[in-house]
Amino acid sequence: MSLLLETDDLGKSFGGLTAVADLNLAVPHGCVAGLMGPNGAGKTTVINLLSGLLRADRGRVLLDGVPMQGLPPHHIAAAGIARTYQNVRLFSGMTVLEQVMAGCFLRRGTSLMASFLGLPAARAAHRAVQSHALDLLDRVGMADRAEELAETLSYGEQRRIEIARALGSNPKLLLLDEPTAGMNAQESDGIGRLVHALRDGGMTVLMVEHNVRLVMDFCDRVTVMNFGRALANGTPAECMAHPDVQAAYFGRADDAERIRSLR
Amino acid sequence: MKMWLEDIWAAYGSTLGFGMVNAFFALSTYAVLSAGILSFATVTYAAAGGFLGTQLALHLGLPVFLVLPAAALIGAALAFVVALVFLRLESHWMALASLALVLITRVVALNATPLTGGVYGLSVPLFFPFAGLVVLLGVVAVVFWRLNQSWYGIAARAVREDPAVASTLGIPPRRIQTIAFVVSGATGGIGGMALALSLQFLSPDTYFINIAFTMIAAVVLGGSYHWAGAILGAFVFTALPVVAQAVLPEFEKVLNGVALLLIMIFLPRGLIDPRFWRLRKSAKS
Numbered sequence: 001m002s003l004l005l006e007t008d009d010l011g012k013s014f015g016g017l018t019a020v021a022d023l024n025l026a027v028p029h030g031c032v033a034g035l036m037g038p039n040g041a042g043k044t045t046v047i048n049l050l051s052g053l054l055r056a057d058r059g060r061v062l063l064d065g066v067p068m069q070g071l072p073p074h075h076i077a078a079a080g081i082a083r084t085y086q087n088v089r090l091f092s093g094m095t096v097l098e099q100v101m102a103g104c105f106l107r108r109g110t111s112l113m114a115s116f117l118g119l120p121a122a123r124a125a126h127r128a129v130q131s132h133a134l135d136l137l138d139r140v141g142m143a144d145r146a147e148e149l150a151e152t153l154s155y156g157e158q159r160r161i162e163i164a165r166a167l168g169s170n171p172k173l174l175l176l177d178e179p180t181a182g183m184n185a186q187e188s189d190g191i192g193r194l195v196h197a198l199r200d201g202g203m204t205v206l207m208v209e210h211n212v213r214l215v216m217d218f219c220d221r222v223t224v225m226n227f228g229r230a231l232a233n234g235t236p237a238e239c240m241a242h243p244d245v246q247a248a249y250f251g252r253a254d255d256a257e258r259i260r261s262l263r
Numbered sequence: 264m265k266m267w268l269e270d271i272w273a274a275y276g277s278t279l280g281f282g283m284v285n286a287f288f289a290l291s292t293y294a295v296l297s298a299g300i301l302s303f304a305t306v307t308y309a310a311a312g313g314f315l316g317t318q319l320a321l322h323l324g325l326p327v328f329l330v331l332p333a334a335a336l337i338g339a340a341l342a343f344v345v346a347l348v349f350l351r352l353e354s355h356w357m358a359l360a361s362l363a364l365v366l367i368t369r370v371v372a373l374n375a376t377p378l379t380g381g382v383y384g385l386s387v388p389l390f391f392p393f394a395g396l397v398v399l400l401g402v403v404a405v406v407f408w409r410l411n412q413s414w415y416g417i418a419a420r421a422v423r424e425d426p427a428v429a430s431t432l433g434i435p436p437r438r439i440q441t442i443a444f445v446v447s448g449a450t451g452g453i454g455g456m457a458l459a460l461s462l463q464f465l466s467p468d469t470y471f472i473n474i475a476f477t478m479i480a481a482v483v484l485g486g487s488y489h490w491a492g493a494i495l496g497a498f499v500f501t502a503l504p505v506v507a508q509a510v511l512p513e514f515e516k517v518l519n520g521v522a523l524l525l526i527m528i529f530l531p532r533g534l535i536d537p538r539f540w541r542l543r544k545s546a547k548s
Contacts, residue, residue, distance in 0.1 A: 051431050077433035091424040093488065093538040102421040106433035108414050112442070115413040126414075149541045169433050 004029045004064060004204045005050070005173055011058035012045055012228075019045040021228040023059070025206075027173070027221070032199050033206045034219035034236065038248055042228040043208045044086055047177050050206075051083045052076040063173065078106055080172035084162045084179060086208075090150045096161055097146040100133040103168025107132075136164040140194065155182050163194070174198065176207035180214060192218035212240070224248070275505065280393060280461050282501040283400050287454030288474055289481035289493035290407060291447045296487050298443035299423035300354065302361040303475040304345050307368045308338035308448045309455025310470035314372065314379050316456040317387050317465065327391050331399060331456050338452020339445045346444035350437055365475055372467035384466035391460040399457070400494075403450060407490035415442060477501075484526055486533025495534055 005027040012020040020042045027033045035043050048054040050061060052073035061068040068076050082103075090099055108115070108129055114122040137143040140160040145153065150161055159179060166174060176195070180188040192214055195205050199220075209215050215222060215236050222239045224232045232242040239245055291305040312334030319325040319333055345364070349357050372379045379385055410416055418439045421429040426436040459465050477500065485496020507518040532538065 053427055053431065072435075073427070073430035074433050074435045077431055083431055085428070089425055089428045091421055091428070093424065093541075094420065095541065098417065098420075102417050102429070102434070103432050105414065105418055105421075110414070112413065112415050112418075116409050116415060118409060118413070148545045149538070152542065152545045165432070 009059040037225035082166040082171035083175035103165035282498040286497035288478040289497040291451035293493035294447035305451040308451030312452030313455035313459040334452040334456035335449040339449040342448020486535035492535035
């Protein structure tokens with residue numbers, strides 16, 4: 001399988017703190033990749049580096065072999081990377097439909113000037129985008145709430161709107177930062193099924209996820225991080241069985257011995 | 264009946280005229296605010312539009328109805344240059360820099376004597392019919408309505424609420440904000456020329472802090488989330504002192520302040536607030 005996303009010794013420090021060090025990710029086309037790790041492992045920093053909100057100190061990011069590092073976020077978005085946020089970041093004052101319309105900016109199919117003048121072609125394009133936005137809302141089960149103010153909806157609903165907004169640009173790679181945070185098991189499975197449907201439609205997904213069951217059920221590949229470095233790469237089962245991963249999550253075996261001897 | 268109307272016109276006609284001039288200034292402020300920028304540079308665009316527009320009419324014989332579009336072009340060109348510099352600054356520094364620009368504007372107006380008449384000011388012996396001003400405000404309002412309806416409007420709202428998120432959706436914040444500056448410049452230039460035509464005289468103090476105060480107050484009052492708020496706010500803010508003067512002359516200033524305070528306390532997002540309507544609509548459904 002050819003790689004859609006590759007990072008090459010990616011590194012980022014904040015002052016003396018190394019958030020990401022020598023990270024090598026490899027995400028093949030049409031795969032659901034998981035990014036796991038304890039709190040503070042650097043997962044969200046990776047998402048910020050990939051989407052261009054943060055500039056890497058070292059290393060490269062390749063999308064379909066094209067270097068992305070150092071480009072402004074809107075160029076990276078145009079190249080085909082879309083994302084959601086760990087703490088939902090919808091636009092205040094906008095309806096659900098308007099949020100997704102904003103996400104469709106890249107595929108508006110008309111110039112700003114033509115749209116301003118209200119030319120017939122621009123109007124037709126606008127209607128087409130609007131119906132596309134409604135389709136996307138339908139995919140995440142929010143079409144019947146299209147006219148409501150997004151900030152009045154529940155957290156889980158806002159997360160789904162954010163996914164629809166990210167899908168607006170029809171990205172090659174979708175980055176989801178803890179898409180199921182604050183959701184119950186049923187809602188989480190809904191997100192998992194949505195992610196599978198997107199993959200089956202040809203999209204590639206990289207998601208930061210804490211829920212181990214969800215990663216086991218829905219991810220094809222996993223990278224586990226700790227202290228900014230990759231501890232393990234592989235299928236979810238391989239990663240869970242990896243001794244370093246178990247140590248990062250549950251502590252070291254000899255620590256357990258020592259605790260026993262203290263009793 | 265006719266007498267009565269004439270009395271009203273004699274008493275409040277000029278208030279209406281200044282309300283319209285202030286509406287241009289408020290719209291100019293709204294233009295940048297709607298893309299997430301607080302800038303007082305409208306005063307500078309107004310000065311450039313007013314002084315240069317007047318000179319074009321006096322020395323090149325440009326007809327009055329062409330002077331206003333010329334002032335719009337002058338303001339827009341100046342705003343484009345301002346945007347190139349200002350968009351490198353963080354938002355609060357940008358606001359401060361624009362205040363500095365207002366101060367510089369006055370110094371230039373004082374010293375560029377051939378252009379501005381310096382300390383003696385510049386007489387503007389031009390006549391522009393009141394109806395012309397109404398039509399012009401109507402045209403500018405249509406422009407703002409179209410901007411709001413178009414892809415630019417969607418992008419500007421996103422940039423205003425969260426420029427980082429907007430950029431990850433592929434919306435280029437700098438480009439959107441540059442357009443906002445140019446629109447602000449054109450509207451401010453028209454406002455400056457309209458003020459010159461209303462006052463028939465320009466001095467270095469014509470375009471100064473008082474305009475900056477008026478336009479911010481008008482936008483806060485009317486609501487900074489809809490272009491109609493800027494227009495309404497400008498009229499209310501212009502009429503308030505006049506009405507207060509007529510009703511309770513002794514307490515004019517107090518009444519003014521109380522009215523502004525009441526609006527800010529009970530309608531913090533201004534008289535026209537689209538979000539409020541939507542919340543009500545959401546609550547009903």
